[in-house]
Amino acid sequence: MTPSSPSRPLTTVGLLAAVALGTAGCSADADADVLEQTRSRGTLRVAITEANPPWNFLEDNEPVGYDIDVAEELAERLDIDEVEFIGSDFASFIGGVQANRFDIVISGQTITEERLEQVAFSRPYEVNGISVFVSEDDTSITEVSSLSGQTIAVTEGTTQADYAREEIPDAQIKTYRNATLALTDVALGRADAALVSRFQGAYLAEENDLAVASGPLLETEVNGMSFRRGEEAFKEAVDEALGDMIEDGTLSEISRRWLGGLDMAEELSALPAD
Known part of the structure; x- marks a missing residue:
């Protein structure tokens, strides 16, 4: 998203439907397969802001936070050896994904209609x-x-x-x-x-x-992980891993650690079904 082209968050029902459709209708380089590239390289390149505690921030010059723990757990479940965290910012996330400077953004991006026209999103992994x-x-x-x-x-x-x-x-x-x-x-x-x-x-x-x-919350936001459009195998693997993390309690454990005891799996379960 660019500063001159603001967008509103999708309604929750429409948002979940759009995320479920994922990369349908997208065209991509037949040789581009992020999942295989990351496994072959042994590294998942993850963009974060490095300055958004408790989601992700630097402590003793090392990235820590909710997003960091989620990213490392995701990489393990995708059979990727390690995570390389790359500092960026919200204004540069979409361009960085499109330019292949990183494989995925795990930094609390709200899923919006305009962003879905430029990048693909995982299933929701946090509500804010x-x-x-x-x-x-x-x-x-x-x-x-x-x-x-x-x-x-x-x-x-x-x-x-x-x-x-x-x-x-x-x-x-x-x-x-x-x-x-x-x-x-x-x-x-x-x-x-x-x-x-x-x-x-x-x-x-x-x-x-x-x-x-x-005062009270002004809006509720549903956030996902973003990556290049057309990467169906990568999206399927990421969504499956997130689903498993929700089901086996891993996401709850991570969120309780960083979000004052809040259970993010419960927050996500309150969203309407696809």
Whole structure:
């Protein structure tokens, strides 16, 4: 997705139907088979932001978080020896997939209609939502209507950025490479509020004393892993591995570790069936 072409998240029913269709109708190089390439190479190249705790971030210069554990478990189930994590950002994920700079993005991308026209998505692997975060001493912003005319910090290339542009009247939108930078500017008074995923924002607020949440979730987002269109064998293998992780409790264990005890498998099970 490009900043000049925002898209809204699909409705949940439509979203799941689109993901189930996967790569139907796509054309691809007959020689391109990501699954076999990664197995032969022995490495799964995974794009992450490196700055979105608790999903993925650097600790002692090593990537850690929910996405990291999921990616490593996925590679093992795909019979791929190791994972190479590649730092990128939301504005560059789609172009990176299309240019074959990495094999898959595992970094909390919301599945939208526009993105589905450019890349393929796995079945959902996490459910998230948008929260409003403000500085600790700001009591003026209590709900989304309070954001009108304010300076709003968002991560470029995300659905949060789309939401701010489309739903908040007269707002001045400031964009950043990641939510850590956006929240930092709120704490420093350079922005009035930030729109950030609920878990990520809560983690950063607690760990770094940057900002506090205000008001309920603005939207619920269903996120998937993205990769090149036309890779039917890869999509089938990824979806099967994710399904097994949900069924055998592995995804629940990972999410409880990183998301304050939340069971992501339960969150996913609440989504409508295909």
